Amino acid sequence: MVLNELGARISKAVSSLGQSMLIDEKVLDGVLKEICTALLQSDVNVKQVANLRNGVKKRVNIAELAAGLNKQRVIEKAVFDELCDMLDSGADPKKLELKKEKGKQQTVMFVGLQGSGKTTTCTKYAYFYKKKGWKPALVCADTFRAGAFDQLKQNATKAQIPFYGSYKETDPAAIAQQGVLRFKEEGRDLIIVDTSGRHKQEAALFEEMKQVAAAVSPDIIIFVMDGSIGQAAFDQAKAFKEAVEVGAVIITKLDGHAKGGGALSAVAATKSPIIFLGTGEHMDQFESFETKRFVQRLLGKGDVSGLMDK
Amino acid sequence: FVSSLAMNVVGKSALSRTDVEPALAEMKRKLMERNVAEEIAEQVCDSVGRGLEGQRLASFTGVASFVRSAFEEALSGILNKRAVDVLMEINKSQVRGKPYVIVFCGVNGVGKSTNLAKIAYWLGGHGKKVMIAACDTFRAGAVEQLKTHCAKLRVPLYERGYEKDPAKVAFEAIRQAERDGQHVVLVDTAGRMQDNQPLMRALSNLIAVNNPNLVLFVGEALVGNDAVDQLTKFNKALSDLAPTAAVAAAGGGPSARGGTDGAALARRHGGVIDGIVLTKFDTIDDKVGAALSMVYTSGAPVMFVGCGQTYVDLKKLNVKSVVKSLLK
Ligand SMILES: Nc1nc2c(ncn2[C@@H]2O[C@H](COP(=O)(O)OP(=O)(O)OP(=O)(O)O)[C@@H](O)[C@H]2O)c(=O)[nH]1
Ligand SMILES: Nc1nc2c(ncn2[C@@H]2O[C@H](COP(=O)(O)OP(=O)(O)OP(=O)(O)O)[C@@H](O)[C@H]2O)c(=O)[nH]1
Ligand SMILES: [Mg+2]
Ligand SMILES: [Mg+2]
Numbered sequence: 001m002v003l004n005e006l007g008a009r010i011s012k013a014v015s016s017l018g019q020s021m022l023i024d025e026k027v028l029d030g031v032l033k034e035i036c037t038a039l040l041q042s043d044v045n046v047k048q049v050a051n052l053r054n055g056v057k058k059r060v061n062i063a064e065l066a067a068g069l070n071k072q073r074v075i076e077k078a079v080f081d082e083l084c085d086m087l088d089s090g091a092d093p094k095k096l097e098l099k100k101e102k103g104k105q106q107t108v109m110f111v112g113l114q115g116s117g118k119t120t121t122c123t124k125y126a127y128f129y130k131k132k133g134w135k136p137a138l139v140c141a142d143t144f145r146a147g148a149f150d151q152l153k154q155n156a157t158k159a160q161i162p163f164y165g166s167y168k169e170t171d172p173a174a175i176a177q178q179g180v181l182r183f184k185e186e187g188r189d190l191i192i193v194d195t196s197g198r199h200k201q202e203a204a205l206f207e208e209m210k211q212v213a214a215a216v217s218p219d220i221i222i223f224v225m226d227g228s229i230g231q232a233a234f235d236q237a238k239a240f241k242e243a244v245e246v247g248a249v250i251i252t253k254l255d256g257h258a259k260g261g262g263a264l265s266a267v268a269a270t271k272s273p274i275i276f277l278g279t280g281e282h283m284d285q286f287e288s289f290e291t292k293r294f295v296q297r298l299l300g301k302g303d304v305s306g307l308m309d310k
Numbered sequence: 311f312v313s314s315l316a317m318n319v320v321g322k323s324a325l326s327r328t329d330v331e332p333a334l335a336e337m338k339r340k341l342m343e344r345n346v347a348e349e350i351a352e353q354v355c356d357s358v359g360r361g362l363e364g365q366r367l368a369s370f371t372g373v374a375s376f377v378r379s380a381f382e383e384a385l386s387g388i389l390n391k392r393a394v395d396v397l398m399e400i401n402k403s404q405v406r407g408k409p410y411v412i413v414f415c416g417v418n419g420v421g422k423s424t425n426l427a428k429i430a431y432w433l434g435g436h437g438k439k440v441m442i443a444a445c446d447t448f449r450a451g452a453v454e455q456l457k458t459h460c461a462k463l464r465v466p467l468y469e470r471g472y473e474k475d476p477a478k479v480a481f482e483a484i485r486q487a488e489r490d491g492q493h494v495v496l497v498d499t500a501g502r503m504q505d506n507q508p509l510m511r512a513l514s515n516l517i518a519v520n521n522p523n524l525v526l527f528v529g530e531a532l533v534g535n536d537a538v539d540q541l542t543k544f545n546k547a548l549s550d551l552a553p554t555a556a557v558a559a560a561g562g563g564p565s566a567r568g569g570t571d572g573a574a575l576a577r578r579h580g581g582v583i584d585g586i587v588l589t590k591f592d593t594i595d596d597k598v599g600a601a602l603s604m605v606y607t608s609g610a611p612v613m614f615v616g617c618g619q620t621y622v623d624l625k626k627l628n629v630k631s632v633v634k635s636l637l638k
Contacts, residue, residue, distance in 0.1 A: 037348065147455025147458055150451040201593060202592075232532050235595065236593070255503060257504060281449070
């Protein structure tokens with residue numbers, strides 16, 4: 001995952017502190033500049049980067065630092081805390097993990113911008129849980145995009161997962177409802193609803209998304225975001241969150257060169273954690289994700305508890 | 311931002327680098343907020359800054375318009391690139407009795423197939439007979455997606471299903487189009503990541519074998535810093551990895567149209583991308599910076615702008631309004 005490249009640059013900047021005999025305002029500014037450039041080149045929201053810079057400077061008051069303290073450690077911890085704040089949705093990802101309960105049938109709805117990877121990711125998600133013993137099923141509620149049902153059908157067939165959709169029905173809410181009902185009757189315990197791509201500028205599309213959500217009352221709504229998205233990420237993610245109850249985020253296409261910073265910014269906008277990463281077009285190119293672990297990797301720290309205690 | 315500049319230079323005779331530095335830093339921030347890639351914002355500000363150094367200012371009011379117009383000029387200069395007149399080129403091919411071939415390429419999910427369909431609709435409106443070639447033989451539903459568009463547009467589709475060699479499907483499609491007297495062949499290709507070597511090689515092979523008249527790179531306006539890498543690597547891979555015409559011929563591939571189109575062949579050894587299709591322009595509000603990153607990196611013009619999901623949502627780039635959004 002190329003996100004690591006960003007981590008390497010940040011930890012290099014932080015560790016360069018160790019080389020300067022005297023850590024003063026100027027040295028700190030230099031390190032922050034390096035970190036901020038790395039973040040900006042990774043598409044993190046420009047305002048968030050400015051906030052991070054100010055946040056670190058506030059946490060580390062160089063002039064007032066007691067003589068005995070290890071300045072490098074203090075700065076390192078400040079950067080870590082700021083990054084965690086930026087990435088931390090506040091929600092507990094453990095609570096979002098699907099738990100198998102007898103008799104319980106979960107419905108999951110996928111939403112996102114056009115072409116972000118929803119349909120592909122639906123199957124990956126279903127396949128992931130199928131391997132864990134769940135009985136997933138896929139519902140195609142995208143009645144707009146040409147070939148959408150064929151796409152889901154072909155993917156589902158390959159993964160040997162039952163699917164539902166229609167070439168004739170034009171109302172996505174109706175078809176979503178029928179599909180979910182059918183699979184509940186058939187006793188599937190994980191019903192995944194794929195929807196059309198949409199964007200905040202078109203109100204009718206957001207209205208449609210609300211109708212689908214109302215029709216299937218999903219247990220969780222997953223927002224799928226392209227890892228290469230730039231500065232438009234925050235506003236779009238925020239609008240989705242305001243329209244429906246987004247509970248988790250999946251970032252796709254991280255097998256490419258993009259570092260995913262735009263999508264990371266979306267976490268702040270949706271107040272929802274990233275739970276999976278898409279790393280290829282194939283069904284099994286899918287990784288689970290945890291913020292803490294990720295930030296640790298960003299800073300090149302295997303064990304962060306030591307850092308936190310000092 | 312100009313206020314910070316004004317403070318420093320009033321009463322001075324000529325601008326120095328330190329005079330303009332704060333204004334440039336603010337400008338860079340603004341460009342990045344508008345989704346210009348960091349590296350490109352840096353380079354543009356740097357070159358505008360160099361142009362400003364040593365300039366003389368007559369009066370206080372002159373400063374604001376002075377810096378603004380320097381950026382305006384620089385940005386318009388970057389974005390205003392001459393593009394081929396597609397309709398005229400098609401007419402020329404028609405005279406020779408050859409179909410005009412356009413290949414669409416780009417990373418996954420950016421809107422290649424959809425905007426190809428929009429362009430088919432646009433060409434139809436200009437009385438051109440269009441055939442679409444389904445050369446995304448990989449992604450699930452890709453063929454059916456085009457089938458649906460072709461039925462709606464009443465345009466013939468050449469397809470051989472999935473898992474076929476895309477270069478070969480394109481080749482057969484072009485021959486079929488020639489027999490049927492089609493004016494244009496639009497070749498859809500699978501999305502691919504720019505550093506996926508095998509897939510990039512397959513694309514350059516398709517281009518080398520079929521020697522299209524026009525190679526369009528499709529990029530979405532949503533993309534951030536990756537725009538630079540995408541265009542650099544598509545251009546590079548397509549020129550580096552392309553087997554020479556001789557090799558392609560020896561391998562049984564046709565260099566069929568090479569004879570009549572020597573110029574196109576020569577061009578293939580320089581940059582490969584002839585133009586950019588900038589999609590999803592309706593999803594980004596004033597964050598129009600990807601247009602600048604893409605054109606600056608590739609030197610290729612934005613030939614079409616996709617601004618919606620229906621056939622009529624296709625426009626020409628309005629450079630003036632993009633520059634305005636960038637500087638607003
Ligand atoms: N390389 C790569 N490609 C991906 C990944 N996830 C999805 N894709 C590709 O991205 C493209 C778009 O994916 P879709 O699943 O069709 O996207 P979507 O969000 O359903 O699109 P719409 O329904 O049109 O809004 C396809 O070519 C997928 O194969 C990923 O993790 N890596
Ligand atoms: N809002 C908006 N959506 C667009 C535009 N162009 C394409 N789309 C949507 O983007 C999604 C992906 O479009 P496709 O044409 O399938 O993209 P692609 O590049 O062919 O995708 P792959 O072949 O899977 O790589 C679809 O939902 C399209 O409707 C546009 O200009 N504006
Ligand atoms: Mg889809
Ligand atoms: Mg396509």
